[in-house]
Amino acid sequence: xxxxxxxxxxxxxxxxxxxxxxxxxxxxxxxxxxxxxxxxxxxxxxxxxxxxxxxxxxxxxxxxxxxxxxxxxxxxxxxxxxxxxxxxxxxxxxxxxxxxxxxxxxxxxxxxxxxxxxxxxxxxxxxxxxxxxxxxxxxxxxxxxxxxxxxxxxxxxxxxxxxxxxxxxxxxxxxxxxxxxxxxxxxxxxxxxxxxxxxxxxxxxxxxxxxxxxxxxxx
Amino acid sequence: xxxxxxxxxxxxxxxxxxxxxxxxxxxxxxxxxxxxxxxxxxxxxxxxxxxxxxxxxxxxxxxxxxxxxxxxxxxxxxxxxxxxxxxxxxxxxxxxxxxxxxxxxxxxxxxxxxxxxxxxxxxxxxxxxxxxxxxxxxxxxxxxxxxxxxxxxxxxxxxxxxxxxxxxxxxxxxxxxxxxxxxxxxxxxxxxxxxxxxxxxxxxxxxxxxxxxxxxxxxxxxxxxxxxxxxxxxxxxxxxxxxxxxxxxxxxxxxxxxxx
Numbered sequence: 183x184x185x186x187x188x189x190x191x192x193x194x195x196x197x198x199x200x201x202x203x204x205x206x207x208x209x210x211x212x213x214x215x216x217x218x219x220x221x222x223x224x225x226x227x228x229x230x231x232x233x234x235x236x237x238x239x240x241x242x243x244x245x246x247x248x249x250x251x252x253x254x255x256x257x258x259x260x261x262x263x264x265x266x267x268x269x270x271x272x273x274x275x276x277x278x279x280x281x282x283x284x285x286x287x288x289x290x291x292x293x294x295x296x297x298x299x300x301x302x303x304x305x306x307x308x309x310x311x312x313x314x315x316x317x318x319x320x321x322x323x324x325x326x327x328x329x330x331x332x333x334x335x336x337x338x339x340x341x342x343x344x345x346x347x348x349x350x351x352x353x354x355x356x357x358x359x360x361x362x363x364x365x366x367x368x369x370x371x372x373x374x375x376x377x378x379x380x381x382x383x384x385x386x387x388x389x390x391x392x393x394x395x396x397x398x399x400x401x
Numbered sequence: 402x403x404x405x406x407x408x409x410x411x412x413x414x415x416x417x418x419x420x421x422x423x424x425x426x427x428x429x430x431x432x433x434x435x436x437x438x439x440x441x442x443x444x445x446x447x448x449x450x451x452x453x454x455x456x457x458x459x460x461x462x463x464x465x466x467x468x469x470x471x472x473x474x475x476x477x478x479x480x481x482x483x484x485x486x487x488x489x490x491x492x493x494x495x496x497x498x499x500x501x502x503x504x505x506x507x508x509x510x511x512x513x514x515x516x517x518x519x520x521x522x523x524x525x526x527x528x529x530x531x532x533x534x535x536x537x538x539x540x541x542x543x544x545x546x547x548x549x550x551x552x553x554x555x556x557x558x559x560x561x562x563x564x565x566x567x568x569x570x571x572x573x574x575x576x577x578x579x580x581x582x583x584x585x586x587x588x589x590x591x592x593x594x595x596x597x598x599x600x601x602x603x604x605x606x607x608x609x610x611x612x613x614x615x616x617x618x619x620x621x622x623x624x625x626x627x628x629x630x631x632x633x634x635x636x637x638x639x640x641x642x643x644x645x646x647x648x649x650x651x652x653x654x655x656x657x658x659x660x661x
Binding site for chain 1: 452455457476480481483484485486487488490492494495496497498507508511512553556557560
């Protein structure tokens with residue numbers, strides 16, 4: 183078999199444009215997913231059922247279904263059922279951000295629960311209100327503890343972005359798979375695609391590991 | 402009868418966990434400037450008594466009166482009450498993400514709305530008072546247990562409370578660190594601070610307390626001057642507890658053998 187690696191060089195600008203879309207999409211999804219996660223977490227922990235119920239529906243609904251389905255649902259069902267037509271890019275961003283929010287919400291919840299009761303008791307004993315305790319004592323510690331888990335979410339989010347290629351958003355996966363159909367250079371393109379994802383993903387995974395060590399909690 | 406100078410008063414307070422009465426119709430009062438030490442076996446309800454005083458634990462029946470006002474009527478009033486009661490915990494409970502100084506100024510700043518300079522000024526004085534002048538910028542995790550507990554005392558004092566509640570403040574400490582914390586507490590007592598101290602430190606109770614309360618199974622079994630409780634306890638349960646406890650303590654610390 184002859185492999186034609188030179189063709190890759192010609193495709194490089196296209197691939198790099200795809201890389202850019204992948205990175206921006208993942209970044210924006212996480213940027214929305216952190217406040218989104220905090221909101222869902224606050225909703226779930228709320229005393230009021232009007233807030234708990236929708237938060238729980240969103241969290242339990244999205245945690246238990248494939249991201250691919252969520253993406254398709256927003257892309258195909260939303261316009262038909264609710265007459266809402268979003269661009270593929272907006273749909274992709276919304277789906278990823280929602281999905282990541284749900285997982286972030288659970289991470290924040292675990293973080294908050296991991297702060298021992300003694301800490302909030304000490305703060306309450308000083309005369310603080312519940313909101314003050316949460317804002318100045320519990321959340322700062324909980325968020326810090328959430329960092330390693332958030333990093334892991336980021337790593338999987340980054341790879342999950344490849345799913346958006348299914349609704350024609352021109353991310354790295356999409357442009358690479360397009361190139362493959364156009365050029366029939368399956369081995370070269372898929373190998374290059376693997377290498378590029380790995381080169382981006384590996385440092386992130388390592389960074390997540392080091393954050394894990396750095397923010398490890400010893401009690 | 403309620404007296405003019407009562408700071409804290411429990412009237413027939415009952416607290417249940419599951420079906421057990423942890424506090425069983427407890428009557429208890431502390432007047433201004435008084436140092437009360439509560440001793441008794443583990444699990445007897447001593448800590449619960451303190452935690453009910455500032456409503457960290459809700460009570461099931463009875464009334465708690467603080468500075469002439471009933472505790473826990475509304476949330477806002479409850480916050481006010483807690484501002485005036487300092488509490489020191491067995492496990493210190495310093496906020497690990499804040500420096501020593503930030504730990505001390507946090508509540509005065511956000512609860513009382515004090516200015517930075519006022520709060521920091523007082524915090525520095527308090528740190529000097531507990532012998533930790535140079536520790537303001539350190540994080541709690543880098544301090545020994547005794548140092549952390551002294552910071553915790555300073556943090557409680559920063560709210561300028563009318564009463565200090567100590568919940569076994571030296572129980573989590575290495576034996577060689579106990580003395581430094583007790584010294585700070587002794588100092589507070591000498592300056593007229595109203596204190597309720599749940600403790601197993603009998604020597605401290607004997608030498609510092611105005612009154613010692615022996616607590617067992619949700620009841621105040623006996624209460625009186627340290628002299629009376631330690632040298633001439635009236636109740637069999639008090640005698641049994643003290644003879645056991647004092648003989649244990651005697652091995653490690655010198656303590657004049659007064660138990661029967």
